[in-house]
Amino acid sequence: MLEELREWFGQYSSSFYTGDASDDPNYALKEEHTYRVAENSRIIASAAGLDEAGVRLAEAIGICHDVGRFRQYRDYSTFRDADSVNHASLSATVLTEEGLLDPLEDPERKTLVRAVSLHNVYRLPEEMDPAALLHARIVRDADKLDIWRVFIEEAAVPEKLRSSAAPLGFPDTGRCSPEIVAALSERKMLRLDAVSTVDDFRLLQLSWVFDLNFAFSLRLFRERGILSSYSPLLPMDLSVTRAVEALDVWVSERLAEAA
Numbered sequence: 001m002l003e004e005l006r007e008w009f010g011q012y013s014s015s016f017y018t019g020d021a022s023d024d025p026n027y028a029l030k031e032e033h034t035y036r037v038a039e040n041s042r043i044i045a046s047a048a049g050l051d052e053a054g055v056r057l058a059e060a061i062g063i064c065h066d067v068g069r070f071r072q073y074r075d076y077s078t079f080r081d082a083d084s085v086n087h088a089s090l091s092a093t094v095l096t097e098e099g100l101l102d103p104l105e106d107p108e109r110k111t112l113v114r115a116v117s118l119h120n121v122y123r124l125p126e127e128m129d130p131a132a133l134l135h136a137r138i139v140r141d142a143d144k145l146d147i148w149r150v151f152i153e154e155a156a157v158p159e160k161l162r163s164s165a166a167p168l169g170f171p172d173t174g175r176c177s178p179e180i181v182a183a184l185s186e187r188k189m190l191r192l193d194a195v196s197t198v199d200d201f202r203l204l205q206l207s208w209v210f211d212l213n214f215a216f217s218l219r220l221f222r223e224r225g226i227l228s229s230y231s232p233l234l235p236m237d238l239s240v241t242r243a244v245e246a247l248d249v250w251v252s253e254r255l256a257e258a259a
């Protein structure tokens with residue numbers, strides 16, 4: 001199932017490329033993101049002690065989680081759900097329409113669809129089937145870890161080669177909104193509707209660290225140097241620097257607790 005899924009995804013994602021230099025980097029970004037999320041899901045599931053079938057299901061969910069992104073970009077030229085469609089629901093629709101999950105039986109099939117559908121919600125529902133909850137937590141951590149990589153790598157390439165849709169259309173003003181900095185200092189996970197600049201969006205991404213579910217994910221956050229790669233991208237502003245330092249301290253404290 002996993003091998004077939006990977007093969008299908010390779011063909012499906014390549015079918016969207018148009019040869020247009022303004023569109024293709026957006027598809028390439030999601031294609032690469034998908035493989036990386038699947039890999040992150042595999043290692044997180046493994047570290048969490050899932051058996052082989054569970055690890056393979058986690059990897060399959062990683063492959064499936066963003067399949068809706070391709071149609072979203074093709075039809076709306078954006079990755080911003082509020083201006084287009086809920087891409088997680090669209091992923092679930094694509095998987096069903098393509099008959100991809102037919103070889104899978106319940107309860108795995110239901111778990112996969114539920115985890116994919118909920119991978120982008122602000123908070124997971126309180127009442128959830130335990131397997132779906134576990135897999136939703138895995139894919140959410142795996143996704144966050146790779147989105148951090150995407151934004152670090154995007155900042156390092158020349159502007160004309162960047163994905164036009166990744167920054168969601170926020171203006172690059174070189175500033176952060178004071179309310180966003182304050183909310184980050186209060187260890188709140190920020191909401192997209194409060195964001196108004198590219199740097200606000202970067203702080204929002206950093207606030208996802210408060211939502212990580214596994215100590216292993218937090219360890220990857222530290223080991224991959226995510227915070228130290230984000231810091232130089234942010235405005236040289238004392239309140240921002242302090243908020244980022246406080247976040248670093250929070251990570252160290254959580255890691256020490258988990259050790």
Ligand SMILES: [Fe+2]
Pocket residue numbers: 065066087119120143
């Ligand atoms: Fe997603």
